[in-house]
Amino acid sequence: MRFSTLTALAAALPFTTAYWKGFNVGANNEDGTCKTTAQWTTAFNKLKTLPQDITSVRLYASSDCNTLALAVPAAISTNTKILVGVWTEDAAHYTAEKNALTAAIDAHGSAWIIAISVGSEDLYRGDTTASALAQQIYDVRGMVGALGVTTQVGHVDTWTAWVNDTNKAVITASDFIGLDSYPYFQNAAIGDAYNTFWDSVTATRNQVNAVSPGKWVWVTETGWPVSGPNYGAAVASVKNAQTYWRSVACATFQSTHVFWYAYQDYSASPSFGVFDESGNAIYDLYGC
Ligand SMILES: *[C@@H]1O[C@H](CO)[C@@H](O)[C@H](O)[C@H]1NC(C)=O
Numbered sequence: 427m428r429f430s431t432l433t434a435l436a437a438a439l440p441f442t443t444a445y446w447k448g449f450n451v452g453a454n455n456e457d458g459t460c461k462t463t464a465q466w467t468t469a470f471n472k473l474k475t476l477p478q479d480i481t482s483v484r485l486y487a488s489s490d491c492n493t494l495a496l497a498v499p500a501a502i503s504t505n506t507k508i509l510v511g512v513w514t515e516d517a518a519h520y521t522a523e524k525n526a527l528t529a530a531i532d533a534h535g536s537a538w539i540i541a542i543s544v545g546s547e548d549l550y551r552g553d554t555t556a557s558a559l560a561q562q563i564y565d566v567r568g569m570v571g572a573l574g575v576t577t578q579v580g581h582v583d584t585w586t587a588w589v590n591d592t593n594k595a596v597i598t599a600s601d602f603i604g605l606d607s608y609p610y611f612q613n614a615a616i617g618d619a620y621n622t623f624w625d626s627v628t629a630t631r632n633q634v635n636a637v638s639p640g641k642w643v644w645v646t647e648t649g650w651p652v653s654g655p656n657y658g659a660a661v662a663s664v665k666n667a668q669t670y671w672r673s674v675a676c677a678t679f680q681s682t683h684v685f686w687y688a689y690q691d692y693s694a695s696p697s698f699g700v701f702d703e704s705g706n707a708i709y710d711l712y713g714c
Pocket of ligand 1: 552590591592
């Protein structure tokens with residue numbers, strides 16, 4: 427039967443279109459002010475102009491800059507989905523973050539949520555212990571679960587933190603493993619950057635498979651700066667940023683969820699943004 431053959435074929439296809447192709451978007455404008463809903467809408471619409479038709483974003487916080495209160499309406503109106511961030515430090519901030527997430531779910535349901543990251547690079551900074559962070563991951567999962575939300579709850583950290591045996595409890599607690607990897611900061615020449623990046627993914631996947639087999643490693647931050655200082659053999663330039671996109675983004679989009687760093691970053695050094703001050707893409711991002 428033709429119909430059933432096609433159905434079986436579709437079911438057998440790899441889920442290459444199912445990966446999130448996202449960008450990290452800061453809540454602050456480059457002048458330090460907080461984005462308004464109109465400015466979130468502009469950012470989300472800009473990302474949709476890229477050849478990849480980007481409709482997923484990672485936001486860092488829930489309460490800071492009223493991020494969720496202002497960004498979720500923009501996400502819903504532009505059909506953009508959000509990897510939510512919940513800061514874990516300090517206790518008062520953590521409570522404010524949880525309250526802001528609860529308020530956003532009360533107001534807008536949860537269809538806009540990709541997943542929730544509890545904390546960001548806390549282990550890399552040495553700001554907390556693995557067991558304390560794991561408890562917060564369980565806490566947030568319980569909180570949203572009580573609201574009827576069964577989204578994945580995990581954590582974002584550097585690959586060096588994930589492969590450290592001291593931090594195994596966070597892998598155990600997480601539904602997904604958010605990996606931040608920057609060959610630029612590892613002094614990698616652009617010609618070596620692809621392999622340096624994949625070495626970090628492989629090392630993290632190996633550790634995750636040893637601790638919690640089957641959990642997915644998502645790339646929650648990677649990118650290459652268009653300008654800024656050199657780190658050893660790593661040179662910041664538009665050409666190298668484009669090369670890194672073409673090699674790393676184009677390959678990684680085919681194998682896992684990716685949130686590129688970053689949407690806009692023109693006042694920073696090094697500067698990782700893909701869009702310049704006028705809101706134009708700084709280099710050709712190709713149709714990969
Ligand atoms: C692993 O993490 C612990 C706790 O933060 C730290 O003391 C140790 O130096 C780390 N190990 C490595 C190899 O970085």
